[in-house]
Amino acid sequence: MTIDATRAAGLARLADFVPRAGRAYAAERNHDRGPGDRANVSTLAPWVRHRLVTEREVVEAVLARHSPQAAEKFVQEVLWRTYWKGWLELRPSVWGRYWAGLEPVLAGLNADARSRYDDAIAGRTGIDGFDDWARELVETGYLHNHARMWFASIWLFTLRLPWQLGADLFLRHLLDGDPASNTLSWRWVAGLQTAGKTYLATADNIARYTDGRYRPRGLATEAIVPDDDPVPPAAPAPTPTPLPSGRVVLLLHEDDLHAESLLPAIAAAGAEVVAVAAPTAGERRSPVAATAEGPARFTAQALDDGRDRAARALAVPAIALDGLEASVIAAAAREHRATAVVTPYAPVGPTRDPLDRASADLATEGLPLATALREWDALAWPHATRGFFPFKERIPALLRTQRIGLDRG
Ligand SMILES: Cc1cc2nc3c(=O)[nH]c(=O)nc-3n(C[C@H](O)[C@H](O)[C@H](O)COP(=O)(O)OP(=O)(O)OC[C@H]3O[C@@H](n4cnc5c(N)ncnc54)[C@H](O)[C@@H]3O)c2cc1C
Structure with missing residues (x-):
């Protein structure tokens, strides 16, 4: 894919994807067909991450073409970004601790862990799939969402490496590397975001959603949640402040x-x-x-x-x-x-x-x-106090306030 970091290129990619953002996306999005075929996802994240194209514009374009029912899944995915941003905004110390912890976590690896870490980032663990994703990440700056989840799960539970170092690897290599989506997705896989809920990758799931390209052997069958400080209570969301004249x-x-x-x-x-x-x-x-x-x-x-x-x-x-x-x-x-x-x-x-x-x-x-402060953020972030489920209930009201998709009911 040509990577042109301009708004014009982002809008062109959006226009190209919009016809596929309805029921086809909901049915096909979980399949990672490999770097040569990304037609079932939008690959818009690098443009949206820098707001070369805004979340509002993406949702608006999709709802101008599809009914809210057909586009529900895609709209929800876009709103995950808004949710993670809001969640971190209400708990900035989670970012501060991650950042301050990176150096000591890296320095604290023992010789065994250091060699597992070096193998993981170089793509030479011998784990089917994982090594290809490690190379794809470095070579293309993109990984399919499902591959990100599998990679993070194997990193944490099979290779027993600290989540912070995996998040750091992703953030430095992804074109869409984003402090909120990345840190909190890694924490979610690790079981630190939703108490007691981890994401454990299985060979069957990987084989099914890579259309049989990979079936890794020897994956962890148990997810052990890493130690971490408790999640701090949510602080008040930012509110717009007067602009100067x-x-x-x-x-x-x-x-x-x-x-x-x-x-x-x-x-x-x-x-x-x-x-x-x-x-x-x-x-x-x-x-x-x-x-x-x-x-x-x-x-x-x-x-x-x-x-x-x-x-x-x-x-x-x-x-x-x-x-x-x-x-x-x-x-x-x-x-x-x-x-x-x-x-x-x-x-x-x-x-x-x-x-x-x-x-x-x-x-x-x-x-x-x-x-x-954008209206989109000011309206959505205060609702990122708990999990995504209660947040997602607010999406129709957010879109109504933003006058998006009203013509389709
Ligand atoms: C471990 C891990 C790390 C991740 N790190 C990042 C990151 O650094 N930056 C980043 O933008 N996303 C991250 N994601 C979320 C998600 O994987 C990507 O946003 C998505 O794969 C980007 O590809 P796409 O544009 O083709 O997505 P599509 O499937 O086409 O989705 C459309 C848009 O919705 C948004 N979106 C979709 N899924 C998510 C999600 N789970 N969380 C937040 N936004 C989402 C993105 O803006 C995306 O462009 C991470 C997920 C995991 C599991």
């Missing part, structure tokens, strides 16, 4: 690159965007190793596309920033005589931390950094 620099980042849909709210506050800025590269996805080349390139191109597209739409200069430090942002704002900076709300993850630091430093210089 006057001359502002719009600061884009890798978590939200569809500025066009935020502009009406910015204009309504009385702000005039005088320049659009974005860093030239994504943030580090791991404290222990570099982001793989494919995702690093995808993110950098996505940032260019988001910044240049917004600057063109507004007919203002585009500024390529060397990072998200306060001094870099302040220099761009001063150059354009801006009195404030507006940025899309950055959810919990590697981008949020430098933005929080920059915000505090900029405030001391009298340059406010305001965040624009």
Whole structure:
């Protein structure tokens, strides 16, 4: 597949997939037919992860073509992303602990575990399927959802490796590597998200959904839940804060690159965007190793596309920033005589931390950094307090408030 990290390419992929997003998706989505045939899934995640194309747009396009009943499964899958984002947003310490724990977990591997880890990441465990998925991950930056589940389950319960190191491997190599979906999916497989519920891969299930390509032998028959701190109680969800008026620099980042849909709210506050800025590269996805080349390139191109597209739409200069430090942002704002900076709300993850630091430093210089929270997130995230089942009950109301799919009843 050609990987073009632009909104235009994401929209083209969406348009191509929409006819298959109804009952065909529900019936076929669980089959991993291998890297040569991904027609039964959308492969849209890298574009949606950076919001080159928004969840709202994906759901809207699908419901313009299919009835809510036919598209129910696909819409629910898209809403898993929103749910995981919301869940982590309400419990940021789960991310903080994961990140801070990576170095000690890696350093704490004994010689046996270290050799299992080295074999796993190099795809030389001898486990049928697993080794191919390890290579596919590194070579393509994509794995089918079911392969992600099997891989994580074998990593945890057969190879007895720490979930954090598997999550780190995925996050650094997936084009759609996402702090919330990835960390929480790994925790879900491990049995840390839903008390007592683990995901144990079986040879029969793998053989069935890979159409007989793989039937690994010797898989664990018991899932032992790793030790972990209890899940913290949910904090209140973020609420929209007032946006500034006057001359502002719009600061884009890798978590939200569809500025066009935020502009009406910015204009309504009385702000005039005088320049659009974005860093030239994504943030580090791991404290222990570099982001793989494919995702690093995808993110950098996505940032260019988001910044240049917004600057063109507004007919203002585009500024390529060397990072998200306060001094870099302040220099761009001063150059354009801006009195404030507006940025899309950055959810919990590697981008949020430098933005929080920059915000505090900029405030001391009298340059406010305001965040624009999307209505989609503001409406959905407060419901991510428990499991996906109660969250999913809220989807019809969310779509009604967003005026999506109403014409089809
Ligand atoms: C261990 C593990 C790690 C994962 N890590 C990531 C990750 O880093 N980034 C990521 O985007 N997804 C992750 N997922 C979720 C899911 O596997 C991918 O979103 C999906 O496979 C992407 O392929 P697609 O676009 O073809 O999906 P499709 O089946 O076409 O689904 C449509 C869209 O719905 C969303 N979606 C579908 N399934 C899920 C899900 N389970 N959770 C969240 N969103 C979903 C995605 O935006 C996807 O593009 C992970 C799942 C597991 C089990």
